[in-house]
Amino acid sequence: MSSQIVIDPITRIEGHSKITIHLDDAGEVVDAQFHVTQFRGFERIVQGRPIHEMPSIMARICGICPVSHLIASSKACDAILAVEPPPTGADLRRVMNLAQIVQSNALSFFHLSSPDLLFGFDADPAKRNILGVAQANPQLARDGVGVRRFGQQIIEWLGGKRIHPAWVVPGGVDAPLSAETRDRILSTIPEAMAAIERALAWYKSSLLRWEDEAASFGDFRSAFMGLVDEAGNVDYYDGRLRVMDADGNLLADRTDPRDYQEYLGEAVEPWSYLKSTYWKMLGYPDGVYRVGPLARVIVAAQMGTPRADLELDEFRRRLGRVPASSFHYHYARLIDTLHAAERIDELLRGPDILSPRVRSFADVNANEGIGVSEAPRGTLIHHYRVDDDGIVEWANLVIATGHNNLAMNRSVRQVAKRYVKSAQLSEPMLNRVEAVIRCYDPCLSCSTHALGEMALHLQLIGPDGAVLDEIRR
Amino acid sequence: MTPGALVIGYGNVLRSDDGVGWHVAERLDNDPRFDGVTVLQRHQLTPELSLDVSRADLVVLVDASQGHPAGTFTIERVSAVEHSTTTWSHRMEPATLVGLAQELYGHSPEVHLVSVGVASLDVGDRLSPALEAAVPRVVDAMAELLAARIGQHLVADGSRA
Numbered sequence: 146m147s148s149q150i151v152i153d154p155i156t157r158i159e160g161h162s163k164i165t166i167h168l169d170d171a172g173e174v175v176d177a178q179f180h181v182t183q184f185r186g187f188e189r190i191v192q193g194r195p196i197h198e199m200p201s202i203m204a205r206i207c208g209i210c211p212v213s214h215l216i217a218s219s220k221a222c223d224a225i226l227a228v229e230p231p232p233t234g235a236d237l238r239r240v241m242n243l244a245q246i247v248q249s250n251a252l253s254f255f256h257l258s259s260p261d262l263l264f265g266f267d268a269d270p271a272k273r274n275i276l277g278v279a280q281a282n283p284q285l286a287r288d289g290v291g292v293r294r295f296g297q298q299i300i301e302w303l304g305g306k307r308i309h310p311a312w313v314v315p316g317g318v319d320a321p322l323s324a325e326t327r328d329r330i331l332s333t334i335p336e337a338m339a340a341i342e343r344a345l346a347w348y349k350s351s352l353l354r355w356e357d358e359a360a361s362f363g364d365f366r367s368a369f370m371g372l373v374d375e376a377g378n379v380d381y382y383d384g385r386l387r388v389m390d391a392d393g394n395l396l397a398d399r400t401d402p403r404d405y406q407e408y409l410g411e412a413v414e415p416w417s418y419l420k421s422t423y424w425k426m427l428g429y430p431d432g433v434y435r436v437g438p439l440a441r442v443i444v445a446a447q448m449g450t451p452r453a454d455l456e457l458d459e460f461r462r463r464l465g466r467v468p469a470s471s472f473h474y475h476y477a478r479l480i481d482t483l484h485a486a487e488r489i490d491e492l493l494r495g496p497d498i499l500s501p502r503v504r505s506f507a508d509v510n511a512n513e514g515i516g517v518s519e520a521p522r523g524t525l526i527h528h529y530r531v532d533d534d535g536i537v538e539w540a541n542l543v544i545a546t547g548h549n550n551l552a553m554n555r556s557v558r559q560v561a562k563r564y565v566k567s568a569q570l571s572e573p574m575l576n577r578v579e580a581v582i583r584c585y586d587p588c589l590s591c592s593t594h595a596l597g598e599m600a601l602h603l604q605l606i607g608p609d610g611a612v613l614d615e616i617r618r
Numbered sequence: 619m620t621p622g623a624l625v626i627g628y629g630n631v632l633r634s635d636d637g638v639g640w641h642v643a644e645r646l647d648n649d650p651r652f653d654g655v656t657v658l659q660r661h662q663l664t665p666e667l668s669l670d671v672s673r674a675d676l677v678v679l680v681d682a683s684q685g686h687p688a689g690t691f692t693i694e695r696v697s698a699v700e701h702s703t704t705t706w707s708h709r710m711e712p713a714t715l716v717g718l719a720q721e722l723y724g725h726s727p728e729v730h731l732v733s734v735g736v737a738s739l740d741v742g743d744r745l746s747p748a749l750e751a752a753v754p755r756v757v758d759a760m761a762e763l764l765a766a767r768i769g770q771h772l773v774a775d776g777s778r779a
Binding site: 205208256275276279280283286287289290291293294297 | 632661664665666668669699700710714717718721722723
């Protein structure tokens with residue numbers, strides 16, 4: 146007879162989900178599943194809406210990464226208008242997208258994950274939070290506040306507000322950059338970069354501490370996917386898809402991301418609203434691949450900026466060319482953030498960044514458009530079909546968290562088998578099951594196209610349905 | 619003129635009365651009683667606000683409440699907590715925000731929380747009639763609070779007394 150453990154809901158992630166851990170008659174873990182239990186249905190909601198409304202509607206998918214959806218949606222609209230934004234308009238979109246990468250990565254590393262990394266997974270949950278971090282390591286907490294403010298301020302200064310700015314529009318951006326705003330942003334970059342580099346130094350100094358967790362936090366062979374530019378370096382806004390296997394071989398390179406349906410399949414399981422995306426060549430469910438910061442630093446030849454490249458070289462010396470453990474998302478996320486800050490600086494120093502030509506105007510010239518970019522959590526695809534009047538007839542969104550769904554489930558299984566002992570449930574073992582999910586920084590609001598405050602609730606249920614053990618926090 | 623004062627109105631403006639903090643904050647823009655006051659609108663309290671809070675002398679938070687009759691409101695003093703009870707790190711309770719300002723920047727100012735009872739949390743971008751009627755009263759009460767408290771904290775040029 147079997148039993149199951151339910152962790153519901155999971156804390157310190159975006160959205161609502163739960164984990165069930167299935168036990169065999171001997172009480173050993175035989176399976177575990179990550180369930181996304183919310184449904185929002187944006188792909189259906191937008192049917193019948195005019196194309197020019199799409200970026201603003203799609204930004205409402207998420208309060209954490211609205212800019213990512215603005216970017217991908219506007220790029221899909223560009224294709225339907227059959228226009229290219231002026232170069233300065235594209236660069237300004239890049240700046241805002243990079244600011245989004247910075248602020249979201251900062252939220253994940255400093256606010257959501259640093260309590261575990263500072264105090265350890267066995268520590269008292271009462272201090273494993275941002276206030277506990279502030280008391281134990283105020284510099285780390287101040288840097289978290291500073292780096293996230295840095296990204297948020299750029300979004301606010303460019304778009305007029307930090308959440309749901311309407312500045313990114315089909316054809317480019319709505320207004321050019323002023324010299325005053327450019328200089329204001331540039332003045333904040335050195336402090337932000339110093340804070341990111343302090344966090345990197347702190348993280349690297351404690352890397353050996355996590356060898357045990359790294360060996361079981363999603364430590365398995367899989368492919369990795371991300372966008373790269375013509376030189377093969379990281380590209381968050383444009384570029385081509387590169388997919389690398391666990392041995393460093395390229396499964397795909399220079400692939401047009403607009404052909405995603407040829408390569409990526411989307412499977413639906415009855416126990417989750419989150420679709421599982423897989424690499425078609427390897428089939429379902431074997432076609433597991435990972436996206437996001439870890440995938441970006443793996444598939445890219447280099448980051449493409451000096452300080453991030455130095456960090457990437459060290460990352461590879463320490464962990465190898467294709468590190469298999471998802472625990473290393475944390476390390477990769479900091480390198481990703483450093484690169485984003487450097488790129489913002491580069492772009493803002495471009496000779497044409499203040500050009501008034503920032504938007505191309507056109508009417509509907511195509512009935513289908515696909516926009517692809519890198520969001521903080523990985524590759525984001527918006528795909529629309531419209532009628533001749535530009536009314537949306539169909540939409541498909543492939544979200545980073547969906548790309549990672551198979552990997553997250555495999556990771557939860559691995560951690561549960563390593564740490565969960567049914568005879569004596571404990572908070573630290575459950576925290577590790579949650580923490581492996583946090584490595585991926587899943588955004589369930591995005592991926593189900595909710596919100597709410599979650600407390601952890603775990604139940605051990607016996608074969609007769611009785612609750613054998615229960616933990617809440 | 620109330621230098622050194624910070625108002626943060628927060629909530630979800632797409633859930634009717636939950637956005638009352640935003641609506642109150644909007645009313646302050648053209649009200650001379652709030653000249654010099656820094657006014658922020660946010661969806662929720664986040665750790666980043668700890669820096670803004672630490673730089674202020676007086677802070678007024680405005681939020682919706684399901685614990686009050688619709689249209690009524692209370693103003694309560696918020697004290698910093700030393701230990702957070704939440705495991706959620708990107709939405710904070712007022713006391714945790716004040717505690718964070720103290721821990722990180724060495725200053726936790728006088729903070730008041732205005733809690734306004736809601737009638738509807740349905741999807742919608744407008745306040746219910748009860749809350750529409752309440753907003754001017756909330757603004758008047760905040761103006762009185764600022765006028766009464768600011769003199770105890772500031773000298774005329776805005777520096778701390």
